[in-house]
Structures are given as C-alpha cells and as structure tokens.
Amino acid sequence: MRPVTRLHSRTAVLADENIDTDRIIPARFLTTTERAGLGKLCFNDWRYQTDGSDNPAFPLNQPKAKGCSILVAGRNFGCGSSREHAPWALLDYGIHAVLCSEIADIFRNNALKNGLLAIVLDEAEHRWLLANPGIELTIDVREQVIALPDGGHIRFQLEPFARHCLLNGVDQLGYLQQHNDAITAYEQRVEIAA
Amino acid sequence: MTAKTLFEKVWEAHVVAPESTDTPAVLYIDLHLVHEVTSPQAFSELRERGLKLRRPDRTLATLDHSTPTLPADASGERPYANAEAKAQVAQLETNCREFGVDLHGWDSADRGIVHVIGPELGATQPGMTIVCGDSHTSTHGAFGALSFGIGTTEVGHVMATQCLLQRKPKTLAIHVDGKLPSGVGAKDLILHIIGEIGVDGGTGYVIEYRGNAIEALSMEERMTVCNMSIEAGARAGLIAPDDTTFAWLKGRPRLPQGAAWEAAVANWRSLRTDAGATYDREVHIDASKVRPTVTYGTHPGMAIAMDKPVPAARNAVEKRALDYMKAEAGKPMQGTPVDVVFVGSCTNSRLSDLREAAHVLRGRRVADGVRMLVVPGSEAVRRDAENEGLHHVFTAAGAEWRVPGCSMCIAMNGDLAQPGQLVVSTSNRNFEGRQGKGARTVLASPATAAASAVAGRIADPREYMTEVAA
Numbered sequence: 001m002r003p004v005t006r007l008h009s010r011t012a013v014l015a016d017e018n019i020d021t022d023r024i025i026p027a028r029f030l031t032t033t034e035r036a037g038l039g040k041l042c043f044n045d046w047r048y049q050t051d052g053s054d055n056p057a058f059p060l061n062q063p064k065a066k067g068c069s070i071l072v073a074g075r076n077f078g079c080g081s082s083r084e085h086a087p088w089a090l091l092d093y094g095i096h097a098v099l100c101s102e103i104a105d106i107f108r109n110n111a112l113k114n115g116l117l118a119i120v121l122d123e124a125e126h127r128w129l130l131a132n133p134g135i136e137l138t139i140d141v142r143e144q145v146i147a148l149p150d151g152g153h154i155r156f157q158l159e160p161f162a163r164h165c166l167l168n169g170v171d172q173l174g175y176l177q178q179h180n181d182a183i184t185a186y187e188q189r190v191e192i193a194a
Numbered sequence: 195m196t197a198k199t200l201f202e203k204v205w206e207a208h209v210v211a212p213e214s215t216d217t218p219a220v221l222y223i224d225l226h227l228v229h230e231v232t233s234p235q236a237f238s239e240l241r242e243r244g245l246k247l248r249r250p251d252r253t254l255a256t257l258d259h260s261t262p263t264l265p266a267d268a269s270g271e272r273p274y275a276n277a278e279a280k281a282q283v284a285q286l287e288t289n290c291r292e293f294g295v296d297l298h299g300w301d302s303a304d305r306g307i308v309h310v311i312g313p314e315l316g317a318t319q320p321g322m323t324i325v326c327g328d329s330h331t332s333t334h335g336a337f338g339a340l341s342f343g344i345g346t347t348e349v350g351h352v353m354a355t356q357c358l359l360q361r362k363p364k365t366l367a368i369h370v371d372g373k374l375p376s377g378v379g380a381k382d383l384i385l386h387i388i389g390e391i392g393v394d395g396g397t398g399y400v401i402e403y404r405g406n407a408i409e410a411l412s413m414e415e416r417m418t419v420c421n422m423s424i425e426a427g428a429r430a431g432l433i434a435p436d437d438t439t440f441a442w443l444k445g446r447p448r449l450p451q452g453a454a455w456e457a458a459v460a461n462w463r464s465l466r467t468d469a470g471a472t473y474d475r476e477v478h479i480d481a482s483k484v485r486p487t488v489t490y491g492t493h494p495g496m497a498i499a500m501d502k503p504v505p506a507a508r509n510a511v512e513k514r515a516l517d518y519m520k521a522e523a524g525k526p527m528q529g530t531p532v533d534v535v536f537v538g539s540c541t542n543s544r545l546s547d548l549r550e551a552a553h554v555l556r557g558r559r560v561a562d563g564v565r566m567l568v569v570p571g572s573e574a575v576r577r578d579a580e581n582e583g584l585h586h587v588f589t590a591a592g593a594e595w596r597v598p599g600c601s602m603c604i605a606m607n608g609d610l611a612q613p614g615q616l617v618v619s620t621s622n623r624n625f626e627g628r629q630g631k632g633a634r635t636v637l638a639s640p641a642t643a644a645a646s647a648v649a650g651r652i653a654d655p656r657e658y659m660t661e662v663a664a
Contacts, residue, residue, distance in 0.1 A: 027606040031278040033234035076394040082329040084345035110345035
C-alpha cells in the first residue's frame with residue numbers, strides 16, 4: 001500500500017443512511033477475479049439509467065461533485081456484505097475518503113486496508129458536513145485533523161495501527177509474517193494439548 | 195479468577211500476541227472457509243508473493259455463490275449466468291488444486307452453502323475461531339464458535355499466516371426470555387430483534403444471545419438467529435454450547451470419536467459466561483410478544499409484525515424506502531400481493547426450514563401467477579429432503595426444486611426477480627436491488643413464505659398450519 005498522509009478535496013454528499021455494499025457495487029458484478037477496474041460499476045444501479053446514461057438524480061453525477069474525492073455519507077455507510085469490492089470500486093471511482101458518524105465494521109476494516117480513509121466523526125460535525133456539500137477540506141492523517149476553509153478544524157480518531165499503516169504504507173501481511181515464530185509456538189502448544 | 199463472558203473465553207484462547215495501544219492482537223484462526231467470490235484475489239496475492247497456504251488442513255472450500263441451481267445438461271454443461279461466473283468457479287478449482295485446499299466442488303456429495311456445510315461436516319466446533327470472506331459467517335456462532343466475516347485482504351492474511359490482526363470488540367448480551375408463541379419461529383424472533391435494536395444496533399459488538407427462549411431453540415434455529423447478527427451490524431453472534439449442541443454434532447465426520455469426543459464435550463461445557471461477568475451493553479427481549487414478522491423497507495431493521503401497520507416515514511430516506519417497496523404507512527404488510535417466493539439461503543435452507551415450508555404446502559397449491567423457488571442449502575439437505583419426499587410436496591404444489599446454492603439470496607447466479615416484482619424471501623437482506631435490479635424483497639420465515647405462496651399475498655402461516663389431505 002502507498003502511504004496516505006494528506007488528502008485535499010471538495011466534498012460530495014450522499015446523505016442517505018445505511019448505504020449498503022450491495023448499493024456500492026451490486027452482487028451481479030462480483031464474478032470478477034480481479035481487483036482493478038471496478039470504478040465504472042460503483043453505485044451502478046443508482047448512478048445509471050436503464051439505457052446506460054447517467055442518472056441526473058444521483059448526487060455524484062452532478063457537475064459540482066465531479067472530481068471530489070471526499071465523500072460525506074449518511075450514517076452506517078457500508079453495512080451489509082463483507083465484499084472488499086466495495087472499497088476497491090470506490091477508490092477506482094475516485095473516492096479516497098468517507099466521512100460519516102458511523103461506518104459498518106467490516107467495510108471500515110476493508111477500506112483502511114486499501115488506503116481509503118474511513119473516518120468516523122461525531123454527530124454534530126457530521127450533520128454540518130452533510131448540510132454543506134462542496135466545501136474544501138484537507139484531511140491530515142498524521143495530526144488526525146480535518147482543516148476547514150474558514151480556518152477551523154475537526155479532530156478525528158483513527159485506530160493507531162491503521163493510522164501507522166496509512167502513514168508508512170505498511171504491508172500488514174508482512175507485519176503478520178513477522179509473528180511467524182509466535183504463531184508456530186501457539187500451534188504447537190494448542191495442538192499438543194488437544 | 196475474574197468472571198468472563200463466553201466471548202472473552204474464546205478470544206483469550208486464540209491470542210497469539212496480545213493487543214497494545216499501538217497494535218491490534220494477533221488472533222489465531224482455527225477454521226477458514228473459502229468460496230469462489232471473495233477468494234480469487236487473495237490466492238493471486240499469495241502467488242505474487244511466492245507464499246504457500248499455511249494450513250490447508252484448517253481450510254475448507256466450496257462453490258455456492260456463482261453456481262447455477264438448475265442441473266447440468268446431458269453433456270455435463272452447467273447453465274452458468276455468464277462466462278465470468280463459470281471462469282470464477284474454474285478459478286477456485288485451480289486455486290484449490292494448486293494450494294492443496296479441500297474443495298467440496300461439483301463432484302462432492304457434501305457441496306453446499308458454506309455456512310450450511312461447515313456445521314454439517316462437523317468442521318464447525320464449539321470454542322473455535324472461524325472466518326470466511328462472507329458476512330454471514332456469524333452463523334457458526336450458534337455452536338459457541340467466534341465466527342465473523344472478513345474482506346479479501348484478510349482472507350489472504352489467514353491463508354498465509356492462519357492469523358488476523360484484530361481489536362477486541364465490545365460485548366452485547368441479548369437476553370431472550372419467555373416462550374415463542376405457537377407458529378412463531380427463530381426467523382420471526384431475529385427479525386423482531388433487529389427491528390428493536392436497529393440495523394446498526396450491534397455495530398462494534400459481538401452479540402451473545404442468551405435466556406430460556408434461546409436455550410429452547412434447536413441448532414438449526416440457533417443458526418438462523420446467529421446468521422442475521424450482521425444485519426444488526428454485529429460481526430459475530432454467539433450462543434453458549436449445551437446438550438442440544440453436542441447432540442446435534444455427535445458423530446459428524448470431522449469430530450473426534452469415542453473417548454476424544456467425551457473429552458471434547460467436557461471441555462466445551464466450560465464455554466459459558468460466568469456468573470458475575472459483565473457485558474458492555476444488555477438488551478432484553480420478551481419472546482412471548484413476537485408475532486410472524488416481515489420487513490417493510492429496504493434494510494433488515496425495517497421489520498414489523500405482519501399484522502401491524504407500517505410506520506410512517508420519519509425522514510426522506512425512510513420515505514424513499516417505503517416508495518421503493520410500494521409499502522403504505524398505516525397499512526399492514528399482510529395482504530400485499532406477491533410475485534415470487536424464495537425458500538433458501540444460509541439463513542433458512544436447512545432440513546427443518548424445508549419441512550416447515552412443506553408442512554404449509556402439503557396438499558395445497560402455489561397461487562396462480564406466483565413463482566416459487568425452493569433451494570436446499572447443501573447436497574446433504576437435498577438428499578435428506580428427497581428421502582422424506584419433500585421435493586414431491588414442493589413440485590406437486592407448483593414450486594421449483596433446485597440444486598443447492600446461494601441462489602436468489604444474492605442473485606448473482608442468474609436466479610433473480612424482475613424489476614418491480616415483490617419477493618417474499620427467507621434470506622437475510624432486503625436491500626434495494628439485492629434480488630435483482632428494482633426487485634422488492636420482504637424477509638420472512640419459511641412458514642410465512644410458503645403461506646404467502648399459497649395465498650398469493652403476504653399471509654399469516656398460522657392460518658395454514660393445519661394439514662390438508664394430499
């Protein structure tokens with residue numbers, strides 16, 4: 001994973017609560033065996049009309065949302081299926097951060113492992129961001145702070161290990177493999193006891 | 195000694211390296227279940243890094259999500275939804291051969307939905323940690339195993355190291371006491387619970403279901419309850435193993451036999467929450483208040499007794515959900531016309547579920563204009579059901595009897611509903627488009643699904659519990 005230290009962008013807003021991973025990428029597209037190229041399918045059934053043209057009612061199709069890489073989403077974003085295709089699709093579509101007052105556990109884990117900033121905010125700040133689409137934010141992962149255009153800022157918490165991995169581009173599988181001796185010792189202890 | 199919850203006991207027994215402020219715990223995984231949809235990129239990762247799969251003996255694979263539920267033709271060709279689905283299945287076959295994984299594939303007498311075959315084979319055991327790239331892994335918690343869904347990156351971690359990096363979740367006790375009324379089952383109960391605590395009521399928690407109503411459930415009913423923990427946002431749901439558990443498991447292929455079995459059971463009996471142990475949160479549910487329950491919106495938290503009026507939308511999102519469902523606030527869901535009925539999925543495709551549906555259907559007919567699919571959870575369920583003649587009950591009623599798989603629960607194998615159609619489904623998710631673009635899903639028990647198929651409208655199964663002569 002490449003290090004992720006800062007992200008600067010205008011925000012786009014999808015205010016619906018409980019946007020599930022089926023909505024982020026419908027299951028019928030999960031027959032792929034690749035990670036790449038899923039951006040064109042992101043929010044497929046919401047984003048396109050039946051004839052394949054853009055649905056003008058989909059908020060991210062509006063001109064002012066173009067190029068926004070920070071998504072402010074309604075509460076409980078990413079609920080449902082564990083498919084990692086959801087963060088893969090969002091990243092490929094150009095979304096690099098999701099700000100929300102609550103993010104589903106499996107989605108949040110999957111997102112952070114792919115460098116997608118899944119950031120939980122308190123409800124008042126979240127409400128304010130939902131009500132003010134299109135503002136320019138700078139997310140600073142090291143300082144755990146979001147800078148607002150008026151000079152104000154929002155603090156946020158990231159799980160310390162996830163933050164460390166984001167900042168340093170840590171390969172988590174490599175980190176786990178460093179525990180190989182402890183894993184072997186655990187297996188011997190447990191399997192002899194059994 | 196400090197009093198511990200069931201969750202803490204299982205967690206602590208699997209810590210390879212403890213968590214600290216800076217780092218999560220390294221948690222050992224006893225059983226890794228694998229299917230064709232969420233594994234190919236993980237196998238590719240191993241290949242790119244030149245890694246082996248650490249414990250093929252702790253890995254079990256099957257084909258379920260992308261697989262057709264119509265049989266192969268005379269030449270052996272299976273009717274896949276598309277070439278990509280066929281290639282995905284072939285990829286898992288190749289990957290399992292290359293990495294030495296036991297695959298319960300097309301030629302296996304045990305193939306089926308991953309969460310149905312794990313318990314059937316006795317691979318699922320009390321006190322284990324079990325993961326799968328599938329959020330309904332919570333099903334296995336019915337046996338007192340800490341079981342949860344993971345993403346594909348983590349699938350790769352488990353393949354390479356048999357471990358995961360995990361922060362300890364919080365604990366939520368859901369006490370269910372009292373007696374479920376006659377004709378009301380585990381599916382009604384879990385829909386009722388999710389309706390009470392909300393679609394995100396369990397986020398950040400592992401649920402332990404307890405109380406005399408839970409103890410009274412069969413293993414298959416417990417699996418239905420734990421299966422849907424994720425629909426309240428909880429990655430895992432647990433039930434303490436007891437004599438019901440041990441009786442269900444005894445003699446299954448992957449379990450120890452003889453003296454080793456007795457020793458295992460003695461050990462498993464300690465897997466209970468100690469008196470005095472505390473949870474982060476507790477909720478109480480009165481089982482006697484549960485009625486046949488269905489969903490009326492576009493997430494499983496929008497659930498209500500079918501005879502109660504649908505509540506008014508409190509905001510734009512709820513209004514959109516009611517509009518999508520064509521549900522009317524103030525009117526009950528009971529009586530809503532039905533187009534399709536689906537009995538199946540890891541929630542409700544086991545033998546007892548099929549018996550429940552067949553009990554309603556025996557001697558009756560699926561209403562004109564309604565299509566009904568019955569998809570057993572595994573080849574073993576299919577064999578058992580056919581030995582009892584249940585398939586004849588379904589086909590005589592006008593339902594389709596299919597080959598095991600996930601089918602219309604996730605609708606990625608070609609089994610799907612058309613835009614606007616209303617599906618009464620025994621599956622677990624009623625998200626927009628989940629069963630086909632524009633399809634409307636009402637989650638329900640197998641009995642409610644069957645009764646609704648007969649009535650052509652959402653119907654109370656208690657009116658169909660008396661058998662009619664076949």
